[in-house]
Amino acid sequence: MTDPLVQRLRKLDACAVSDALDKLGLAGAITGLQQRSGPDQGGGRIAGRAVTMKVGPGERPPGPTVHLGCRAIESAGPDHVVVVEQRSGVEAGCWGGLLTLGAKVRGTEGVVADGPLRDVDEAIAYGFPVFARSLTSRTARGRVVELGTNVPVTIGAGPDAGGQVVVHPGDYVLADRSAVIFIAAAEIERVLQAAEDIVAKEAAMAQAIRAGTPIAEVMGGNYEHMLQKDGR
Template sequence: MTADATLLAQFAALDTATVSDSLESCGLPPGQGGLRPMWGRPEVVGFAATVELEPLLGDHAGAHIITGAVAEAGADDVLVIANGGRTDVSSWGGILSVGAATRSIRGVITDGACRDVAQARELGFPVFARAQVPVTARGRLRQKSSGAPVPLGEVTVVPGDVVMADEGGVVVVPRARAAEVLRAAQRLSAREAEIEAEVRAGIPLPQAMRDARLAGEES
């Protein structure tokens, strides 16, 4: 297993809530809500492949949005699409899901709306978005950039960052600090597992959930 694959597998063993807490403990922005799975309860972890969209103000949109990014992304990648949180027009659709699934891309997170969710569900392709809407992007959106840093809510996503999404939300881990955040998250996960085991065994909740213990200040 490569170092990249090992890193993603280790993050995949965690959840977004734990990683969000660990990001904050490392002085980084926490996770965010509002980007929901559009079907089922998928969990996605991968390296960010980025696209930014913008309103089409003229008559020519150029190449169909996102197709180039899909063609270039690979099996360790998650597509991250910046569209300013717009929910009145789709920024992801069924044929894009087919193309992404064919390339074994891990999923898509779009800061906007999507459509053709049934098609994504049939493919088993994870789609996280702010809403569903049937309105096409044709004549309404164009691609501003691909492979550049993009905004996702309050966070800037850089290509290659580790991104995670599950039913709890989305987190973005800067690639340069991924090992540091991972170690913090693994320590926190172990502490929380111990606390849960004690509660299930009958230890009073206030005793098990001591602030100092949760903060990692007790050995």
């Protein structure tokens, strides 16, 4: 059964939700994670709850050896987005073609990878949405390992390069061509309400422009003050 909060989030674009975060004084909008594949080879909004994975150099956690990404895929399904941290600086894929196929078969909404994506042509062929920091041909083998699944991950390049946020398992994710948005589960209701209010106000403004109202009049003081915390 689809999460009703995910259904509401899926109807919104990243810019509206980013504005809602600004209005509420919350972080969570991340730029620079480009959409590399999707239903039309680059289009398609995704929304869901985060299944997280951390990748980097080091030793695998104790336990049976499982290929990187398999635990995350097995934890995910409809209404989930796999969120990967690979910010080590090592050029090595943190997601690839067989993982993309596995996630698609599970019905996962998509993948957001703060790191290099491998096998992008396969993701395009599958029509599966993947957002990634960069592309590479270099394998993870011998370079990076899975350091944890469903653990907190840090996504983003920092305050001077599009922001940074810690994402926890179960947080909400929205991604489109403008940005990737992360919303803490505890904040989702008020973020959705604020974003829906913004969308309604902008729709009314668009209608006024179509009706012939001068754009300077439409985008006057009301637009400039729309994100103030007093709700104007």
